[in-house]
Amino acid sequence: MGVAGFAVLAIAATGCVPIQHPPEASQRADVVQAPTDGITAKEGGDLVMALSSEPDRLDPTTSTSLYTRFVMSSMCEKLYDINEKGEIVGQLATDLPEVSDDGLRVTIPVREGAVFSDGTPFNADAVRETLERNLTHEASVRKTELGPIERVSAPDDTTVVIEYGTPFAPLTAALADRAGMIMSPTALAEEGEFAEHPSCVGPFKFVKRIPQTSIELERDPNYYAADEIHLDTISYRIMSDANIRAANLRSGDVHVADSISPQDADALLLENDLELLQSGSLGYQGLTINIGNANGSGQPVEQREGPLASDARVRQALDLSIDRPALVNSVFNNWYDPACSAVAPTTPYATDASTACPTYDPEAAKALLEEAGIETPLRVDMLVANSPDALRYSQALQASVREGGFDLRINPVEYSTLLDMQKQGKFDLIQLGWSGRIDPHGNMANFLMTGGGNNDGGYSSPEMDDLLVRAAQLNDIDERAELYGKVVELVHEDVPLIYTYRQRNITGHSVDVTGVRTYSDGVVRLARAAFVAEKE
Template sequence: MSLLFRTTAAPVNGRRYARAAALVGSIAIVAVAATGCQPIQALPAAVTRTDVMSAPIGNQKIQEGGALVMALSAEPDRLDPTTSSSLYTRYVMQTMCQKLYDIDDKGKIVPQLATALPVVSADGLAVTIPVRTGATFADGTPFNADAARLTIERGLTLKGSARKSELGPIASVQTLNDTTLRINYKKPFAPITAALADRAGMVLSPKAVAAAGAAFGDHPVCVGPFKFAGRVPQTSIKVERDPLYYDAKNVHLDTITYRIMTDSNIRAANLRSGAVQVADSISPQDVDALSKEAGVGILQVGSLGYQGLTLNLGNTAGVGKPPGEINTPTAKDAKVRQALSMSVDRAALVNTVFNNWYEPACSPIAPSSPFASDLSRACPEFNPTKAKALLQEAGVQTPYPVELQVSNSPDALRYAQALQAAVADGGFALTIRPVEYSTLLDVQTRGSFAALQLGWSGRVDPHGNMFNFLATGAGNNYSGYSNPQVDKLLAQASSVTDQAARAQLYGQVVKQVQADNPVIYLYRVRSLTAYSTTVAGIDTFADGVVHLSNAAFVTKK
């Protein structure tokens, strides 16, 4: 989609909520023609939300079998845990590919294919992991420690791996016996357990990897309650119950179909009609009305992640490659990027655009994280007047033009259009280029952008929210950012185990990143998942993933 949006409207700031609401309403009229957005009204600034992370089965009667349909707000990328970067891929993989570890509803790391948390040697260089017996991959291959070893080594060596920097400075991986894995490090690496509670810990069938190689994602094979059944590109992905699963007695559905529905209005309409039973990423425009409807439940949970603007400082050859030179003021002059950050009133924008359902974000560390600090909680100054002065110091023309690529979903466009009007006060002329979500993932990987608006669903350890995005040459460093001091601090933070010391180091990283602004952090979503009360056993946690492995159709007893 190549449509460009340009609008002119009044600025938004934290002291003028009524004016901001009128602004967003007028902007939404522009979006209606292209996206079907509707105007919104501002709510009071202070609204307390309570997490609801589960729809328990309780004393309801389970109806064994059945075909559940979940509406996904975007299409997953390739179903390969080693290379994927999409939250929506994690939704699907969660039912098919179990991990060595997982997180629970309290954000604690718990064993899954492992049987206990790792044992770390006194010097921090050897991490020993016991794994379960009696598990089988969907292709009949026995699960064992050697399969886990091969998966981790694939994460380190496969071309295009997005997991390498998540796994840390591994020297070697050993299989001590069928039930014991050992990871040997060049230096201590504290985030390893958290990394193995995400895609890096999804253990792949050695037989399937050997047969498919880099094409593994076309037909993934893992240990899980369900197994891959088929994919229709841009339409749906289907999984079916795996009879070889070690805990098959607690799997109730026959199939789950993930149907791609990018429009939030369409997802809500299909939920109401019964065509789907679960829908992710319900729009803040719809959730209040849906929550009042009979037969509909809402799960909601705060996010460990963030939404932000990524500015291209040096991604000239693709993500993970050495930074190149981009000869633009945005890429070369930190004053220009600081001016853009200072033009954003985060609280006012998020409150008016998202009906107070989301929260402003100032850094990649959620305020609720045990690794949060005063530095990571501090928000950059909002000062449009000073922003204009910085642009003048940088010697650039004003209004300074910036092209922003953004997902063409209604909510993403609504925010981008409000942002466009808001930063005009700081001396910026923002042009919005909407593109399909899957295309935007490719754009950020290739580096074919000046600025783009995307987010990250978040991880329990800050390393998972920071190192891959901010360390020189890391697997998700879409900005092409490189700062030796940040690299040093991130490495230090990953090598110490004391939580307070790590929090202090990550706070120093945030302070430097807020000066350099390769990413301008904007807001945190609440994960809003709607479901039909004909189903239960659905969970959603702070990492943003909706869990359907133990879901079932139910009736009241």
């Protein structure tokens, strides 16, 4: 019997059951925006945000970091955005796309009168150039997000036309994230990397960056809705330690802090001069297994050696060794939820198949390892971010998988270095997450399709590719949900990724600040924040 056959038997033997979420986590109410009712916003001021990790390149085409999205949300508008309800709304586009009956032609109307921060006029041709860059740049991680585009054109200054070979339903959702951030053609033509002199249409524009320290933005007076912007500057200060972020928030040295640790959240809720925003996440945290990334992401898949990379039974055993509910509840004080899939259970795409989870079963894990001829304990080296929460979880994980026959060795690495090592394929197992997108395609295809922009484990499966392509061609939510359930079932068989838990997005801010927003996509939005002048 082949590996795939063993995989099916293993899953059948251990069983999949729906995750039982701890009530303390699942019953927490979302608070996605700092209060604005009855508040007069102060004009001007310098807002400081504590950023939990160093962003990577300030380039929408090549960036992979959530923290880059925080910064760019203030200076790089997209064709579309999402609102507090998770609905797609126009930003640089003036309306939702018009799609032809056959689904092959998409027409997008765009703004008149907008200007990039470097003074270049915004128009449909600039949109065309950005989208073509996303499709052709050798380091682009946006191509899979945009689907099988055959041609992009700009028949006039306010109309963009995208033509497909086959229908692609997730396009609008993709354009509500980095794929839809439009870059200045002038900045793209300048010498050097765009990330060194980024220019977009946005409320704020880039001033300077001090690596590992800070990124500074200032208000752009040429922004088309400048009357809605209150702050003079936004400074993002890098503070990787959650305790330091919380201390700076309490002292008033920073006004906003992202990724508040569950270790601090309950205490901060009791502070009179601080407030917490919190929202459920569309994303996940998990473990990526390097199966075929021997030469760097984007290079042809090359099967790596070693039992974890070469035998699905070993990966299944690792999956079965993780006691998700116990780990999440003990490490994160019931603030987070266990997860076994990239499909958030709160979305319309969730099904029994996509929310099912292999039962924690260390004895079955050891049996699979024995079947695979593995001498236990099997040593596995795991890269992990050097943040306190990530280290706490990895240490608890280490103890959990030991029961299943694994000797997990933890190698802490600074976050931006971790991203580079992931892209270079310099890992066996890596603990990282994804902040989430409103369409499941954005949470799955880039990671699971052969050659996907974020498929850093080098996983390749024709069956998986076919499922994801077919799902993207459908408009019916139920039909798509059924296919994504099959995707999750195949993930549990092949185990290129092990989904472990789903965070809540927790943002702290001073009561002297209004208009801060944190939505389910994980991005902290500061563009329309302000200091409070007075309250009614």
